[in-house]
Amino acid sequence: MTGYGRGQYARQGIRAMVEISSVNRRQSDITVSMPSKLELIESRIRDRVNDYVSRGKVTVRVSLEIGERAWSGKVRFNRSLAKAYAGELSWLAEQLGLTTPLTLECLTRLPGVVEPPSATNDPEAIWPLIDEALSRALKSLAAMRAREGAHLARDLAARVRKLRRLSRQIAARAPKLPALYKEALLNRIKAAGITSVNINDDRLLKEVVLFADRSDISEELTRLEGHFKQCDECFRSTAPVGRTLDFLAQEINREINTIGSKASDAVISRAVVEFKAELERFREQVQNVE
Known part of the structure; x- marks a missing residue:
């Protein structure tokens, strides 16, 4: 910070x-x-x-x-250094054709000529x-x-609230996916000209169950909520939390990527895209936190 x-x-x-x-x-x-x-x-x-x-x-x-x-009473001069300065400056003035006189004021301003009190030389x-x-x-x-940290905490907390809201939108949509998949599967079967398929056909039900298992994101959503709660705890902490928030951002990113790959649904995909965009802004801001 x-x-x-x-x-x-x-x-x-x-x-x-x-x-x-x-x-x-x-x-x-x-x-x-x-x-x-x-x-x-x-x-x-x-x-x-x-x-x-x-x-x-x-x-x-x-x-x-x-x-x-x-x-007071402690002024000392480095005479040998002053003589060396004077000799070199006189030679340089001669070489350059300068006639400006070398004064004591000039010499005492050069580094090391006036020696400071001994106490200042002792670390x-x-x-x-x-x-x-x-x-x-x-x-x-x-x-x-601390003042900047309070401002950052408010900003990051607002971003986590938005991420949590998107996560809950995804969670509300997820239970509908098996039924939507079943309906889409039946429509594809009918579009292929097959009209004799029973809606309760074992093969159809098995395919829907397999889809539901593959697209189950309940564990990822649970872990996301756990990460959000840890973020909330960080915002209330007085200890350095930058690295913790950085790690949590990585874990949140891992979970949302898994959700995006599992859930083959346009509504959830849009929410995932919005989630990842907000998460990137969160991660950038976390880099400013100690």
């Missing part, structure tokens, strides 16, 4: 900020963007996110903001701040996803 969450937490002049966004995807895919010096704690961030999100593409962005309090020291900011971001994300 889609969602966005943001959290931040500050202590001793250092502020940790975490942004999390998620988009629909069938499997779980987590991408973490953070300062390279903190990569040792990336696995912890992934574990925390996995506790909240089981499906979808999730992007986590972690950043640090160092305030005056953290910098273990920073982790409590990131952990709290991450918790707040995840709670914000969960709240947004």
Whole structure:
């Protein structure tokens, strides 16, 4: 499911900020963007996110903001790196014929010249701040996803009601099939010019019984109703149900295919076509559910 969450937490002049966004995807895919010096704690961030999100593409962005309090009395410069920058930039300016002077302001803006407080280089020291900011971001994300989940549940429940209605139409039609088949068989016999067949002829009755046995869809209809009830339970659940609904959609598809192949009846065939079209829309929507 889609969602966005943001959290931040500050202590001793250092502020940790975490942004999390998620988009629909069938499997779980987590991408973490953070300062390279903190990569040792990336696995912890992934574990925390996995506790909240089981499906979808999730992007986590972690950043640090160092305030005056953290910098106070702790400013350090990487002199060797600054000298290297100055030498290379002077050479480049000479090669390009540039006369713009190299200033201290320019040098201090280059990566690594100004060294941050030592605490920001220690993942273990920073982790409590990131952990709290991450918790707040995840709670914000969960709240947004919960709102979307409620909307999806209403939409999917409406689709299941339509599938159930079509299933009941098929169930109401099914008991009439043997009599309709018997009537159609008699009409074909008469059309062939045979007029001496008794309506209660054993061979005719046997053929009708065989047809009734081949076209019996009572078990499939019973299983369909069971799957619908499981869907209803999923809609009331607070746990992740995306994979369960995906599985149920596959089982429902299996049953309706069997019904379509068994029931040689135009009315049921039309209902099956409509059922499968609605089921496909249901399956597509399920891919958005965690």
